[in-house]
Amino acid sequence: MSTTLTTDAPAQAGASPPKRRKRRFGRHRLAPFLFTVLTAALFALFFVGPGVLGLSYSLTDYRGWGDAEFVGLANYAELLRDESFYGALGRTLVYALFSVPLAYCLSLSMAVALNAVRSKGKTAARIIFFLPWLVSPIVTGVIWRWMFGESFGFINYLIRLVGGGGLPWSSDADLSLAVVILASAWGGAAFNMLLFIAALNNVPQSYYEAARLDGANAWQLFRNITLPSIAPTSVLVILLTTLGQMKEFAMIQALNGGGPGTQNRLIVQYIYETGFERSQIGYASAASMVLLVVLMIIAIIQLWVSKRSGNAW
Secondary structure, eight states, X not given: OHHHHHHHHHHHHHOOOOOOOOOOOOHHHHHHHHHHHHHHHHHIIIIIHHHHHHHHXXXXXXXXXXXXXXXXXXXXXXXXXXXXXXXHHHHHHHHHHHHHHHHHHHHHHHHHHHHOTTOOOHHHHHHHHHHHHHSOHHHHHHHHHHHTOTTTOHHHHHHHHTTOOOOOTTTSHHHHHHHHHHHHHHHHHHHHHHHHHHHHHTSOHXXXXXXXXXXXXXXXXXXXXXXXXXXHHHHHHHHHHHHHHHTOOHHHHHHTTTOXXXXXXXXXXXHHIIIIISOOHHHHHHHHHHHHHHHHHHHHHHHXXXXXXXXXX
């Protein structure tokens, strides 16, 4: 017995540890790798490439044909003296300042109404509310242009039907901007509504039941439970809506073309007219780079505010 133990002990002591089996690069690892490479290639092709090209154009006097002469920061210096650029950028900020809160409140109200326990016909209502998202922004602009036309619009027809006078929806700059704000909120509320519905469904019902036992009313439930619980979704909706409104082009181009005159010309319309109508590709690229910086600053500020608010909660 002792001999056997003595003989086996050195063998066990000198035995090498078992080698780990190498994992093969199988299909479970190959598929994520291919998707990652494809995503990176598409991002580089459609985002990084055009961005670098636009930055390079902004340093030249390129007009769409011929050779591009390097001018350095001359386009940016000219932008600083361009009152039309400041006017378009300022009008865009005003448009976003009013349209983003309206779009947020409208989409959240729709989501809360559809998510209520006692509401009926939820499926049909969701389909109806989601229809504006399926409509092209150009079609949205045409629809609202027909509704708010001064001489042929449906809204002025209803106003005259009750004895009032038609309003100058197209010739008054403020009324024209108000129509654009309403149209953008109507067109973009559907997608944000779906985001809010998903967030509301993830709020534990036990929170509401406990608050009701303590005597909380509907407003207190919404303010103290619903809003804090959907705060990450709210930040996402506000961020995406702000970036989308700052880049609005197709809808307002079809609705009023930035009119009356150029009083409601937004920044992307200014870039389009400068680059394609006046063939100043380099100058328009410089304006695009400035818009990119503005959007990045807005996004960073919103994320910073969200982080501070999250720490406070």
